[in-house]
Amino acid sequence: MPRMIHTLTSLTVLALAAGCAAAPDVDEASVAGAASRRASPAPGSPFWVDPDSPAVRQAEAWQREGRTEDARALRRIADRPAALWPAGETDPAPRVREATAAAAAAGRTAVFVAYDIPHRDCGQHSAGGAADADAYRAWTDRFAEALGASRAVVVLEPDAVAHIVDGCTPAEYHAERERLLGEAIRRFKRQPNTKVYLDAGNPSWIKEPLRLVEPLRRAGVDDADGFALNVSNFQTDAVTREYGLTLSRALGGTHFVVDSSRNGNGPLPGVWCNPPGRALGTPPTTDTGEPHLDAYLWVKRPGESDGTCDGGPSAGSWWPEYALALARNSGS
Template structure:
């Protein structure tokens, strides 16, 4: 079963962005100031120059850990999704990131993760207090995107948790309605692509079981679905599963999270499993017509929860990030 990172309450995307009460105050030039080296293979997605990995590199260089800092560039120089904080107005972070991406002619990648009754009360529990609160939150999220180019992964685990029964039946109708409304609202932004999450191949092993729930949740109005968010299933396994689910959904496209799947899964372990490595670097060159992109949706180095010595879910864990970088197959 997948478990998700808690949304970053403070992403440190840009200090000015977090402190803004309105995106109208964002200084685009300041936001785009320090730019990471542009990897040749990642021509379309935006790299956050003030990510936790980038800040860790600066700290380690000051401390003389130059070899570790060099390894961590394998994370810092790649585009990874931003998870705007569910507890706060997501607008300032989104506006800052899209402003920077727009200046570079790139696409910013986001995760919308605030559905009520999130994660069945487990490591990433939380979310909006009720349906109306969620509608207000997703409205702010969408408005902040404007007409900039953006890719949004919508509510990781939300559909799969209905299929596996973890989300109680009395909440399922409301959840499907909220997801469907969220797709429609986000698609009102002309530059936004939306991918509704569909879990991973090891979780709902028969993709046919996802078809009707995904349809009720609005996948037909979305650009497609996402797979393997925060999980470790290999590219080959996930692509095969995705192609089948795409066919069952009438040709819907999909994206895959490859942030930590370089060594595949550790059987029976989903929470900070040791020995994992970075997977395929973000790219739209997938070799499969229905697979739109390999993405780093989970931020490498963000903890899955308080297991294997890790901090709370979503908190930056530099030593785990270093292990992922050291074991990278990319």
């Protein structure tokens, strides 16, 4: 899913391999202790960790294969909460019910992404979405109903508003899209313990945040709990926080959340799709130090591909080598 107008550069296999280079020999007990500390949930994190995520299964497989250093590194992803993206074009309810039941049993909050808007991603890497408006309404209704009374966070439709602003989504779809987003917000908010954050792109994409104000309002942000920034992108916490505060002020103090899943080393200029050398960012937490910033979340699941670029599999597919590079580059 694109996060800015860009020109892809050719990334070499060597660059990615360098990020996956083996760690130097160190005392095993020290490594185990450090890995355990890194994998522990951040203070203030109320979010649910999926015990059957691709990262968990990969770490367990590598442990069985004797790749103990790689398995330990990957626990930095496996042991931390990341959002679930129930598949579009199918019934999201079974996966949503399963996750909310598990989260409730653990006394935690599940985080989801609703990503099925018609004409999704302008036909690019994450193309697809519901066939029409009625199909989208039915999909969001099933999704919301499955949340029940469980505590949940829903990040609503990455790209959808920003693609209106940048013109990628054709103008004839704008009014319908804004109407569908507003309806989806109100439907999700009928669930008593669900928070909804409408996606608003990232600082590198729509460089002037005030351009987002009216489209967000037309799309119902005033009925949501706030907006989301940096989904699937790499902008730093500091840059994204300041951008978010500017947008928040323009919206009358609206709150927001930030995707910090892969921004530990910031962006690679000119490349948004599977850039090498990136690192995990701030672990999910509600302890942000900023009253209008509700949480740092891992919305993009670290290790899942951005698309078929620079050696990656299809968008959303698990890519263990990239996951390992993120984990090793994180350094904490």
